[in-house]
Amino acid sequence: MITILLSHERSGSHLLGEAIKSLDNVNMYDEVCNPHAVPAEKSEASFFRFLQEWIKQDPSFISSPSYEKKKVFSSEYFNHLLSKSGTDSIVIDIKYGHVHNFESFWWPIFRKPSLFSYCEELGIRVIHLFRENVVEAAVSAFIANENKIWHSWQKGSELHKERTHLIPVKKIISDAKLLKIQNRWFSNWMRDLPLLTFTYEEIDKNLNADNDEIMKKISDHVAGVYSKPYTPKLKKLGKPLRESVSNFDELAKACQGTAFEGMV
Numbered sequence: 001m002i003t004i005l006l007s008h009e010r011s012g013s014h015l016l017g018e019a020i021k022s023l024d025n026v027n028m029y030d031e032v033c034n035p036h037a038v039p040a041e042k043s044e045a046s047f048f049r050f051l052q053e054w055i056k057q058d059p060s061f062i063s064s065p066s067y068e069k070k071k072v073f074s075s076e077y078f079n080h081l082l083s084k085s086g087t088d089s090i091v092i093d094i095k096y097g098h099v100h101n102f103e104s105f106w107w108p109i110f111r112k113p114s115l116f117s118y119c120e121e122l123g124i125r126v127i128h129l130f131r132e133n134v135v136e137a138a139v140s141a142f143i144a145n146e147n148k149i150w151h152s153w154q155k156g157s158e159l160h161k162e163r164t165h166l167i168p169v170k171k172i173i174s175d176a177k178l179l180k181i182q183n184r185w186f187s188n189w190m191r192d193l194p195l196l197t198f199t200y201e202e203i204d205k206n207l208n209a210d211n212d213e214i215m216k217k218i219s220d221h222v223a224g225v226y227s228k229p230y231t232p233k234l235k236k237l238g239k240p241l242r243e244s245v246s247n248f249d250e251l252a253k254a255c256q257g258t259a260f261e262g263m264v
Helices: 015-020 047-057 067-085 094-101 114-122 136-148 157-162 170-188 200-209 212-222 248-255
Strands: 002-008 026-029 089-095 125-130 195-199
Touching: 002 015, 002 067, 002 114, 015 026, 015 089, 015 125, 015 200, 015 212, 026 067, 047 094, 067 089, 067 114, 094 114, 114 125, 125 170, 125 200, 125 212, 136 170, 136 200, 136 248, 170 248, 195 200, 195 212, 200 212, 200 248
Parallel strands: 002 089, 002 125, 026 089, 125 195
Antiparallel strands: none
16 A cells, blocks of 8 residues: 655644554655655665666656656656565655656646646555644744754754744745645645545644544554554644744734734
C-alpha cells in the first residue's frame, strides 16, 4: 500500500508523520522532494537521487519527456521506496510546492497536477492535511524562515518561542490569501481519490488528547496496525498570534472586515 501525505508548510505534517510512524507495518518517508531534508548524497529515499540514476540509465527521459514516461518513473520511484521500507505499507510526505517535480515537462498551474492522475491510475491513496487558519500558517512560516527554526527539537527552539516578532503585515496577508486559494484548489483536485482529509486544527486537538479514534482512522487508511497507544513527542513550536507578534494590532486591523478577521 502506498499513500501520499500532501500538505503545505506549517500544517502539522511532522506531528501527523510521527503518529503514522508509531503504527506497525507502515514506514513514513519525510519530505523526499526536499533536498535539504533528504539529501541525495545521503539518502536512498531522495527523489533527486533516484531521478539522477534514472536519467543515467535513460537520457531520453530528459531529452524526450512525456506523460507516460513520467508515470512509469513515478511508479518505479514509489515502488523503490516501498521495497526499501521493509513494510507492506508506506506514507510519503510531499508538499504542495513539490508536486511540479512529477510533471513531464510543463504544468499549466490551474490544471490538476499529473501526480494526482498517477494516483488514480496506480491506486495510490492520499492524506490531505492543511491549516484552516491561514493567517497563523503564514505567520508561522515567516517566523520559522526568519529564525531558521522549524521544529521544537532544533537547537534554539526555546529562545524562538520566547521572542516576539515584527512581521511584514502586507506580506502575511498576501501569503494567507494565496494559501487559502491553494487549499481550495488542492482539495478540488483530489476529491475523486481514495482520500483522508485532516486540518491542522483537528490533529492538534485530537492527537494531543484521547486519540484512539483518530489513530484508528489513520491506521485504516494507510493499512497500518494500531497496536500501542500513541503519545506525541513533538511539541508545538508557535504561540498565539497576540503573544508572538509584536505588531499584532497592525495585523488585526489589516484583517478587519475580511475573511481573516476571525483568524487573529
